[in-house]
Amino acid sequence: MMQRKLKVAALLAVILSASSAYAVAEDGFWLWLVKFNRQKGVRPVTDKQYLEECEGCHFAYQPGLLPAKSWEALLNADALRKHFGVDAELDNDTLKAIHDYAVDNAADKSWYKRSRKIAVAVATTEGPVPLRITELRYISRKHRNIPEKMIKGNKGVKSLSFCDKCHTQAADGVYDVDTVSIPNYPDWKE
Ligand code: HEC
Ligand code: HEC
Structure with missing residues (x-):
């Protein structure tokens, strides 16, 4: 070792x-x-097709935010037809391209620091394959002190799933605390 x-x-x-x-x-x-x-953050998304298909309803999550097994479970025809209560079906060729891009750049295959932490945390957690980034122990712990009124009760955010509402550099794969700005709560730190 x-x-x-x-x-x-x-x-x-x-x-x-x-x-x-x-x-x-x-x-x-x-x-x-x-x-x-x-390199400290998560590798930004560069794949045009992935961006096109995956940022219609929410921010295009970087593949480095979930391990490969999660992307395998999310990005198949059956799962996409009932994707968190909505139909996000793709044609076969597009699905294959997006699936391969996500799996190849998954947290457990990335050297970016944040992805390494996610991969290690997932590898040491038992239970079913995680389907949500927000449910990963590493991510939920980071947010456990934020009051609900600033997330669900906040019209400018609505759900912890909308990372880019608060993380102003989320699209660049940067999630550091000093880049956070919570809509309607300019003084959230106090
Ligand atoms: C038709 C709308 C739609 C499209 C297109 C779509 N999604 Fe989603 N996605 C959703 C909804 C709705 C949720 C649940 C959001 C919530 O709970 O607030 C979600 C949640 C997710 C989550 C879990 C986020 C969390 O809470 O941690 C992931 C991962 C995800 N989507 C990946 C993708 C990928 C990859 C694509 C492109 C193939 C995609 N989505 C395309 C609607 C969509
Ligand atoms: C309501 C606003 C909000 C949303 C939405 C949100 N975050 Fe955060 N996030 C924060 C705040 C505030 C912190 C700092 C918490 C603290 O230090 O107590 C944080 C911390 C983090 C950290 C740790 C940063 C560090 O320097 O240790 C990561 C990683 C992160 N968020 C990722 C995400 C991801 C990925 C999503 C979407 C799935 C997301 N966040 C959604 C507000 C948000």
Whole structure:
């Protein structure tokens, strides 16, 4: 285990020094730092088809917010026909593309810090395959101190599922507390 960690660290050091030298030459150090910093969050969605089909009713959740087994359970014809009480059916080709994109970029296959935490938390939790991000232990714990009046009772939010209502950089995969702004509760921190 220790040896593996060392190998990973050595590999990372090589990649970092190579990519930083490249980045400094290309766009300057600060931009590189900003990009590297992003790895802390969740990998942003880049797939156009996924964005098109999945952001009609809600924010297009990054695949890195759920493990692959959850996407397998959510993204099949039967499940999509009764997707949280609505019909979100897709044609076969689109479904396959979206399914593969989500599974390939799932939390347990991502190196982004937030995804790693989600993957580890899921792996150490027993019970059925999670179908909601909001029900993941890691996510629900992060929100347990927010009063209901700021979520369900808040016209500007309505449900914890609408991440982007409060997380102003959710589309970039950034969920840090200092980027949160709760609609109608500018002073939520106090
Ligand atoms: C026709 C509308 C519609 C479309 C299209 C749709 N969804 Fe949903 N989705 C919903 C509703 C409604 C909910 C439940 C929201 C709530 O409980 O507040 C939901 C919830 C979810 C959740 C759980 C969120 C949570 O609470 O943690 C995931 C994950 C999800 N959708 C993924 C997808 C993906 C991926 C796609 C694209 C293939 C998609 N959805 C397309 C309507 C839709
Ligand atoms: C009602 C507004 C609101 C909604 C909706 C919401 N969040 Fe949050 N979220 C917060 C607040 C406020 C915090 C900070 C809580 C604290 O520090 O006590 C937070 C914290 C987090 C954190 C931890 C941040 C850190 O730096 O530790 C993550 C990750 C996160 N949210 C993800 C999500 C995801 C994913 C969704 C959608 C499925 C979501 N949130 C929906 C308000 C919201």
